[in-house]
Amino acid sequence: MRILATNDDGIFSEGLKLLVEALADLGEIIVVAPDHEQSASSHSLTLNRPLRMQRIREHWYAVDGTPTDCVNLGVQGLLKEEPPDLVVSGINFGPNLGGDVSYSGTVSAAFEASMHQLPGIAFSQEVAERSSRREANVTASFEAAAELAREVVAALIAGEVPRDLLLNVNFPASTPLGVRWTRLGKRSYRQTVVEKRDPKGRKYYWIAGTPEWEQETGTDYEALMAGYVAVTPLHLDLTDYRGLEDSAPLRDRLEHVGVAESGRDGGATG
Numbered sequence: 001m002r003i004l005a006t007n008d009d010g011i012f013s014e015g016l017k018l019l020v021e022a023l024a025d026l027g028e029i030i031v032v033a034p035d036h037e038q039s040a041s042s043h044s045l046t047l048n049r050p051l052r053m054q055r056i057r058e059h060w061y062a063v064d065g066t067p068t069d070c071v072n073l074g075v076q077g078l079l080k081e082e083p084p085d086l087v088v089s090g091i092n093f094g095p096n097l098g099g100d101v102s103y104s105g106t107v108s109a110a111f112e113a114s115m116h117q118l119p120g121i122a123f124s125q126e127v128a129e130r131s132s133r134r135e136a137n138v139t140a141s142f143e144a145a146a147e148l149a150r151e152v153v154a155a156l157i158a159g160e161v162p163r164d165l166l167l168n169v170n171f172p173a174s175t176p177l178g179v180r181w182t183r184l185g186k187r188s189y190r191q192t193v194v195e196k197r198d199p200k201g202r203k204y205y206w207i208a209g210t211p212e213w214e215q216e217t218g219t220d221y222e223a224l225m226a227g228y229v230a231v232t233p234l235h236l237d238l239t240d241y242r243g244l245e246d247s248a249p250l251r252d253r254l255e256h257v258g259v260a261e262s263g264r265d266g267g268a269t270g
């Protein structure tokens with residue numbers, strides 16, 4: 001078992017170190033991770049400049065790019081001859097729930113694995129609000145999460161792992177009561193943009209605010225709030241299959257857009 005590990009908090013983050021240590025006895029772990037924090041970098045790919053990979057120590061490589069760059073350099077470059085069987089990402093500092101997975105560099109690394117026909121798992125740890133990365137209780141929860149991450153990976157590789165497996169795993173800040181199989185929840189920000197003025201009177205903005213979640217059963221948010229580990233299977237196919245079935249009137253309107261009326265010369269081409 002060969003596992004490629006990455007994250008979006010940077011190669012020197014505690015969550016990555018603990019994850020790699022916890023998985024060590026399950027196989028050979030190769031780390032290719034960003035050389036500095038890339039949180040909220042989403043699924044971005046660096047195409048407008050060269051990327052550099054630096055060997056930090058045995059099996060650890062830092063890249064001056066995004067988590068998606070790291071998966072590409074790992075799978076298509078460094079491990080080209082002996083590709084990994086699994087890609088893991090995290091453990092992220094802070095949860096990645098609901099629609100936030102679309103911002104997440106941590107989850108995007110797992111998405112990228114999927115694009116290379118490799119199973120991917122993203123791990124994130126909820127932390128109490130305003131906790132610093134150095135607090136003892138935060139370190140303890142990351143250690144517990146790393147142990148559980150090991151159990152999740154061990155349980156997975158005990159059977160056949162589908163090549164398109166994509167899991168988003170979130171650990172609660174408290175000691176987990178168990179694991180729940182969930183779907184993505186829905187978040188709405190109460191206040192998203194904060195406007196301020198600088199000393200010269202010019203406006204500037206912070207994207208901030210208090211997250212609010214819709215209270216729905218079966219979601220990752222609900223499971224995490226109830227003290228459970230939330231495991232959400234994801235898929236790269238963003239097609240709204242329900243909408244494909246349910247939106248017939250809209251479909252009819254859209255399918256007439258750009259189509260010449262009958263009786264004319266057969267319609268525009270091109």
Ligand code: MN
Nearest residue numbers: 008009039092
């Ligand atoms: Mn992060």
